[in-house]
Amino acid sequence: MTVTAEPRTLTFREAFREGLREALAGDDRVFLMGEDVGRYGGCFAVSQGLLEEFGEERVRDTPLSESAFVGAGIGAALGGALPIVEIMTVNFAMLALDQIVNNAATLRHMSGGQLSVPLVVRIPTGPGRQLAAQHSHTLEGWFAHVPGLRVVAPATLEDARGMLATALADPDPVLVFEQIGSYGVRGELAADPGPVDLDRAAVRRAGSDVTVVAYGGTLAPALDAAAELATGDLSAEVVDLRTLRPLDTATVLESVARTHRLLVVDNAWRTGGPGAEIVARVAEEALDELDAPVERIGAVEVPVPYARQLEEAALPSVGRIVEAARRAVA
Structure with missing residues (x-):
């Protein structure tokens, strides 16, 4: 008799923790380090719970110096x-930019491989999460440059x-940007x-009228907006970028060729x-595929406010995505 394992309900926090536990258990070369980890x-x-499970050699608390402990991580990686x-x-x-950009990103090139x-x-x-202007940044684009x-x-x-497992198999540095607002979300x-x-x-929802490109924290509202649009007979295809560098332009272009409209x-x-x-990239490689001007939604260009209603007003929302998709189709 074949026993089929059932899906499990857990939070994003628990999913990330499972990835860490599996990495630590699967290879003695893996260790975790950082402030308060x-x-x-x-x-x-x-x-x-990982410190109790794997000990202080494998789960290491560090001093409050991002440049120092990211630099130590680079040295450990170079050492095997x-x-x-x-x-x-x-x-x-930002306190570790020198180590990440000048060292981790360049050593393969500067050493001739x-x-x-x-x-x-x-x-x-x-x-x-109402963490105010200094703790609510979305800076993935800086590093993707x-x-x-x-x-x-x-x-x-x-x-x-x-x-995490795929990232650890990469011989080059990988930055994993985890959405703070998703940690407690259950699925x-x-x-x-x-x-x-x-x-x-990844195409997370197939559609025919408009391509909605999202990643990280904007995927969930994009999918919710697509579901709302479907009640009005508008079919939105939702593309999750997953990786910002190297960017999978081909999947985006294939979707735009199907829908002929783009919302980012x-x-x-x-x-x-x-x-x-x-x-x-779409303008350079698929301009003739577009039947309408591109729509683009981003954060309002102000420091992210602390007050909840102002924070929500500054960010992409389901309502804003729905409106933009309808403009594109109209």
Whole structure:
């Protein structure tokens, strides 16, 4: 008799933790380091219980110096380890820009291919939790600008659970941007979700009237908007980018060739953001496919407010996505 495992209900926080536990258990070269990842269990409780399970050699609390411990992670990777470095929130990643951009991203090139930096940096990111202007940034686009880095943004439980394993297998540095607003969101995870492909975007909902491109924290509102549009006989195809560098332009172009309309949704500010790059590539490679001007939704260009109603007003919403999709089709 064949026993089929049932899907499980869990939070994104628990899915990320399962990925970490599997990585630590599966390879002695893997270790986790960062501020409060051990005894405190992580700023967002993702690493809770891992110190007790794997010990202080494998789960290491660090001093409050992002440049120092990201640099230590680069050195460990060069020495043959597989370090997972957690930066508490994305704004603190600015304190490690020199290590990430000048060292991790360049060493393979500068050594003529002799050096690999198999480093994974986990970075909680994004708005939605009333963490105010200094802790609500969406800066994935900054890092996606840099050759030598892989930049990924898990938006589903399957990707939250499985992206880490694929990232650890990459010989080059991978930055994993985890949505702070999603940690407590509960959903259903397949019993055997399989490996995660970091090279291809995913069509999360098929459609025929308009392509909606999203990633990370904007995937959920994009899917909700597509469901609302469907009640009015408008069919939206939702593409989850998953990886911002290298960008899977082909999947986006294939979708635009089917729908002939494009809407890009991004929690980052519009100016110079990932959404602008998507629009530019479609304009360069598939302009003749478009039957309407491109629609683009981003965060309002102000520091993210603390007050909940102002924060919500500053960010892409289901209502704004629905309106933009209807404009594109009209």
